[in-house]
Amino acid sequence: MIMSEIQSYTETFAQISARTIEDMFGVSVKLAQPIEELKSVQCDRSFMISLFYTGTVYGEYMLAMDEQTAARIIGAAEANDDDAAFQLREEICDAMSETLNTIVGESIIELQTTYPKLSLTAPRVIFGQVRYPQFRTGKAILESEFGLIECHFCLDLMRLDVTTSLNAAMDSLVEINAQLKEANKQLAEQQAHLVLTEKMASVGILASGIAHEINNPLFFVDTNLSTLCDYVRVIDTSISMYGKLVESLDQTATICPVQYGELKGHTEAEDLDFILEDTKTLMSETRQGIQRIKTIVQNLKDFSHVDHAGHAEANLNTIIENTCQLIASSLPEHCRLIKRLPDIPKIICNAGEIGQAIASVLINAGQAVEPQGGEIRITTEFIDNQIRISIVDNGSGINAEDLPRVFDPFFTTKALGEATGLGLSITYGILEKHGGKIKIDSTVDCGTRVSMSFPVSPSTPRRTAMIESAHPSGY
Numbered sequence: 044m045i046m047s048e049i050q051s052y053t054e055t056f057a058q059i060s061a062r063t064i065e066d067m068f069g070v071s072v073k074l075a076q077p078i079e080e081l082k083s084v085q086c087d088r089s090f091m092i093s094l095f096y097t098g099t100v101y102g103e104y105m106l107a108m109d110e111q112t113a114a115r116i117i118g119a120a121e122a123n124d125d126d127a128a129f130q131l132r133e134e135i136c137d138a139m140s141e142t143l144n145t146i147v148g149e150s151i152i153e154l155q156t157t158y159p160k161l162s163l164t165a166p167r168v169i170f171g172q173v174r175y176p177q178f179r180t181g182k183a184i185l186e187s188e189f190g191l192i193e194c195h196f197c198l199d200l201m202r203l204d205v206t207t208s209l210n211a212a213m214d215s216l217v218e219i220n221a222q223l224k225e226a227n228k229q230l231a232e233q234q235a236h237l238v239l240t241e242k243m244a245s246v247g248i249l250a251s252g253i254a255h256e257i258n259n260p261l262f263f264v265d266t267n268l269s270t271l272c273d274y275v276r277v278i279d280t281s282i283s284m285y286g287k288l289v290e291s292l293d294q295t296a297t298i299c300p301v302q303y304g305e306l307k308g309h310t311e312a313e314d315l316d317f318i319l320e321d322t323k324t325l326m327s328e329t330r331q332g333i334q335r336i337k338t339i340v341q342n343l344k345d346f347s348h349v350d351h352a353g354h355a356e357a358n359l360n361t362i363i364e365n366t367c368q369l370i371a372s373s374l375p376e377h378c379r380l381i382k383r384l385p386d387i388p389k390i391i392c393n394a395g396e397i398g399q400a401i402a403s404v405l406i407n408a409g410q411a412v413e414p415q416g417g418e419i420r421i422t423t424e425f426i427d428n429q430i431r432i433s434i435v436d437n438g439s440g441i442n443a444e445d446l447p448r449v450f451d452p453f454f455t456t457k458a459l460g461e462a463t464g465l466g467l468s469i470t471y472g473i474l475e476k477h478g479g480k481i482k483i484d485s486t487v488d489c490g491t492r493v494s495m496s497f498p499v500s501p502s503t504p505r506r507t508a509m510i511e512s513a514h515p516s517g518y
Contacts, residue, residue, distance in 0.1 A: 053181025411438025
């Protein structure tokens with residue numbers, strides 16, 4: 044009798060099952076009776092485990108046996124209570140799932156020679172009887188010392204035309220791939236926004252805290268210094284009167300000659316005139332220092348935007364001046380910072396965020412220039428209803444292959460631990476938030492130009508920032 048296709052695949056499944064069970068558990072298994080082809084799955088065993096395959100056809104590989112047989116095959120102890128019975132079922136499921144995965148992984152190779160592009164699902168476990176609809180099934184019965192094992196192979200040929208199925212699958216794959224690309228792009232943008240939000244929150248809290256901590260003692264020092272200046276004026280007047288007295292005594296030195304001599308000697312030795320003039324100079328310089336500290340504190344407030352919330356009208360030139368003062372200590376000592384800031388219109392923006400963007404670019408420029416001969420030029424201009432900020436350095440420049448990645452979060456050309464790679468990513472997020480655009484031109488060993496432009500309008504729209512990069516021949 045010629046064996047049918049279903050019977051052939053079932054025989055392969057049964058042979059591999061017998062060999063695998065013997066290899067994994069040391070249980071001898073053999074085919075007990077001829078393989079049958081049935082109209083549906085016919086099984087009354089208490090334990091079944093199946094594995095679906097799908098693709099150009101559909102079907103199942105299934106092992107069925109009594110629960111007690113399965114427990115004895117895997118060498119599990121008998122259950123004495125409900126907890127033990129539950130644990131026993133888990134052991135049976137785990138062991139037989141691994142067994143069926145191994146069997147089907149080898150069995151399906153032959154099936155794929157006729158029906159390619161098949162994929163497998165995870166095993167499904169059933170305790171108790173099930174009813175299956177009618178589709179072609181092969182059945183093989185294996186015999187072991189612990190009981191019978193049934194092998195069922197199901198194959199459903201009621202599929203769509205293969206070409207149609209493949210075309211539909213390809214169309215679906217292309218669509219899904221496009222959706223994944225879009226989702227990945229959105230995820231990257233959300234990551235950049237998240238980094239920006241966390242960074243700006245930290246910077247704002249830090250700057251606000253520093254400004255507050257400095258402001259309190261600064262108030263007392265400034266107040267006390269004002270009072271001390273008043274005291275100095277009183278002392279100055281008193282010493283002036285004292286000087287006149289000494290001059291009058293000089294004409295009548297016969298009065299208290301000893302005391303007069305001591306007084307005149309002390310005056311000349313201590314050089315009271317010099318001390319008085321130098322005290323005035325020191326007081327003036329101290330007042331200037333206090334004023335500078337006040338300016339720094341105010342710049343910190345402006346930078347962190349602790350006095351205002353959200354977007355407000357601001358002058359970019361003022362933001363640049365404040366930012367330059369704040370990051371001055373981060374630039375090389377002999378680096379020349381050249382500013383050309385003509386009058387420009389105000390824009391609606393978040394001053395703290397714009398300051399953060401400018402600071403990131405300036406710090407990068409400072410790290411790129413040489414300690415001696417380094418130069419950074421900052422200019423602003425108003426063109427076509429846009430305000431453009433240009434920051435140009437004569438530093439080491441950026442490699443052409445690195446330019447497209449400079450805005451990627453965590454990308455950096457610096458050594459590990461020297462930078463986080465977030466500066467330009469944050470800058471991009473700020474420009475995007477303000478509806479602006481950023482352009483980077485760079486030549487290795489010549490320098491870099493970063494141009495940031497902002498729209499001048501009653502409100503700042505939120506739209507995607509334009510990112511441009513170039514590698515010109517000259518600069």
